[in-house]
Amino acid sequence: MEIDPFIFRLSIFILSIFIGYYVVWSVTPSLHTPLMSVTNAISSVIIVGAIIAGLAGNSENFFTISNILGFLAIFLAAVNIFGGFLVTQRMLKMYKKKKKDK
Amino acid sequence: MSANLSAIFYLISGVLFILALRGLSSPETSRQGNFFGILGMAIAITVTFLSVGSFSSGLIYVVIFLLIGGLIGAFIAYKIPMTAMPELVAGFHSLVGLSAVLVAVSAFLNPEVFNLGSPGSIKLASLIEMSIGAAVGAITFSGSVIAFLKLQGIMSGSPITFKGQHFFNALLLTSIIILTYLLCTTQSSNFFWMMLAISFLIGFLLIIPIGGADMPVVISMLNSYSGWAAAGIGFTLENSALIITGALVGSSGAILSYIMCKGMNRSFFNVILGGFGAKEQSSSSAGKEQRPVKSGNAEDAAFLMKNASSVIIVPGYGMAVAQAQHALREMVDTLKKNDIKVTYAIHPVAGRMPGHMNVLLAEANVPYDEVFELEEINNDFANADVAFVIGANDVTNPAAKNDPQSPIYGMPVLDVEKCKSVLFVKRSLSPGYAGIDNDLFYKENTLMLFADAKKMTEDITKNL
Numbered sequence A: 001m002e003i004d005p006f007i008f009r010l011s012i013f014i015l016s017i018f019i020g021y022y023v024v025w026s027v028t029p030s031l032h033t034p035l036m037s038v039t040n041a042i043s044s045v046i047i048v049g050a051i052i053a054g055l056a057g058n059s060e061n062f063f064t065i066s067n068i069l070g071f072l073a074i075f076l077a078a079v080n081i082f083g084g085f086l087v088t089q090r091m092l093k094m095y096k097k098k099k100k101d102k
Numbered sequence B: 001m002s003a004n005l006s007a008i009f010y011l012i013s014g015v016l017f018i019l020a021l022r023g024l025s026s027p028e029t030s031r032q033g034n035f036f037g038i039l040g041m042a043i044a045i046t047v048t049f050l051s052v053g054s055f056s057s058g059l060i061y062v063v064i065f066l067l068i069g070g071l072i073g074a075f076i077a078y079k080i081p082m083t084a085m086p087e088l089v090a091g092f093h094s095l096v097g098l099s100a101v102l103v104a105v106s107a108f109l110n111p112e113v114f115n116l117g118s119p120g121s122i123k124l125a126s127l128i129e130m131s132i133g134a135a136v137g138a139i140t141f142s143g144s145v146i147a148f149l150k151l152q153g154i155m156s157g158s159p160i161t162f163k164g165q166h167f168f169n170a171l172l173l174t175s176i177i178i179l180t181y182l183l184c185t186t187q188s189s190n191f192f193w194m195m196l197a198i199s200f201l202i203g204f205l206l207i208i209p210i211g212g213a214d215m216p217v218v219i220s221m222l223n224s225y226s227g228w229a230a231a232g233i234g235f236t237l238e239n240s241a242l243i244i245t246g247a248l249v250g251s252s253g254a255i256l257s258y259i260m261c262k263g264m265n266r267s268f269f270n271v272i273l274g275g276f277g278a279k280e281q282s283s284s285s286a287g288k289e290q291r292p293v294k295s296g297n298a299e300d301a302a303f304l305m306k307n308a309s310s311v312i313i314v315p316g317y318g319m320a321v322a323q324a325q326h327a328l329r330e331m332v333d334t335l336k337k338n339d340i341k342v343t344y345a346i347h348p349v350a351g352r353m354p355g356h357m358n359v360l361l362a363e364a365n366v367p368y369d370e371v372f373e374l375e376e377i378n379n380d381f382a383n384a385d386v387a388f389v390i391g392a393n394d395v396t397n398p399a400a401k402n403d404p405q406s407p408i409y410g411m412p413v414l415d416v417e418k419c420k421s422v423l424f425v426k427r428s429l430s431p432g433y434a435g436i437d438n439d440l441f442y443k444e445n446t447l448m449l450f451a452d453a454k455k456m457t458e459d460i461t462k463n464l
Helices: A005-025 A029-055 A065-094 B003-023 B027-052 B058-079 B082-109 B124-152 B165-186 B189-207 B212-237 B240-263 B268-273 B276-286 B298-306 B317-321 B325-337 B356-363 B374-383 B453-463
Strands: B310-315 B341-346 B371-373 B386-390 B421-426 B446-450
Touching: A005 B003, A005 B212, A005 B240, A029 A065, A029 B003, A029 B027, A029 B058, A029 B082, A029 B212, A029 B240, A029 B356, A029 B371, A065 B027, A065 B058, A065 B082, A065 B356, B003 B027, B003 B240, B082 B124, B082 B189, B082 B212, B082 B356, B124 B165, B124 B189, B124 B212, B165 B189, B212 B240, B212 B268, B240 B268, B298 B386, B298 B421, B298 B446, B298 B453, B310 B325, B310 B356, B310 B374, B317 B325, B317 B356, B317 B453, B325 B341, B325 B356, B325 B453, B341 B356, B341 B374, B371 B374, B421 B453
Parallel strands: B310 B341, B310 B386, B341 B371, B386 B421, B421 B446
Antiparallel strands: none
């Protein structure tokens, strides 16, 4: 009997939760705010679904409700992706070590 | 691009996201980590374009929306002040939630595109996954909007409660499950819309009873929800990048909520059930008595610090409100010139979101290796000469250790009272967020400095 592909996706999901658990515990507490902003940015990978929805259908009529919802979702996710990564970058740049001389 | 090849690329971007989080284990590797995250995102987006293949004129619109969104996001990222990070993150969570809902609705209306069957006969598993993604996305959206409004101060931070609230919420949650079941058996879209509407309502109702002091937990919790919503959509789209990311973000948010709850010594359910700030205020006014306090001015403070050999700074959110972090760093620079050892002690809930205070100090050019977490520094207070508490209150309250009646009893606190002398910059004797009196104010070795944090710090620097 063949295994349903769903089981494989479920395996990825469960294992990723464990990876997330151990990786996040190793994040230093001083970087918890950048952690939140970067997780925010990466969860916007949901944009892949939005792009599929936005590009769906034939070229004559790409303004179905489903397409428009896709466009909106692309817009929202894009705000998040650029905003999330750039604000993280900005924060991380501020973390400096003590200067050697003093 | 073949489906198998794109699946491999999605897997690669999932792994890059893991590396992005891994990089945050130390500030040195963190920037590289962020780069991995960006790379992973770029791969995922490119592969999606290539796998759709049909470059219809819709493509132009996709690119336009992508660019407009990107520009707005970049603009916000550069403009936002660091004190407003909690609002920003709450706002961003709402966007993730809403886009999850939009994608789910789009997939529901046009399932052929996503290989999920045809309208009216969508595959059962897909229907369940879609419903979960949409429901959690909707809860994330409306919950984050409320959190944003509360943090912005547009909505009062005090908890809003009504009779039978928990029963009502439980009823709504049950109805979502029932509606999803009906949706699966009948395929009628009406049930889908009803479920979605109730989910929006639940997100709203879940957050209104939670007080302003608990916002760090709420933000972390919504972070977690946004992850689970993404994972739900990931199952629908059979996309491993989304599933991996969703699981990562979901567990990350859950861990942060746990850390925040522990920092306040409150159980997660206690926070969720809400109503913290409201009842404490009554208890503070009940046991009010006049006790003598020693108050001083900037000169006294400067004298104490000049004669110290080590000073520990305890910053709290009040410091950020007064915008005193730059003035504080200047004071510390002057102290260091006089060969006084200065360190910073950060309580887990010092800011309004996890790690917030560290960012604020980093912005003021405080080197991160002078900043210590509670467990790392708590033993040093006994050997330090001066503790300089600026804008913090509850996190130093010894009642958490020795008064079982206190509402904050059991909460981990900084052992400030063990210092030889304590300087307390505060505007008045008013209680902090938890609404309780602080014994530390009346201690023999405490000197209260009643002033605006920024002005006081500047005055001390002048007197050093």
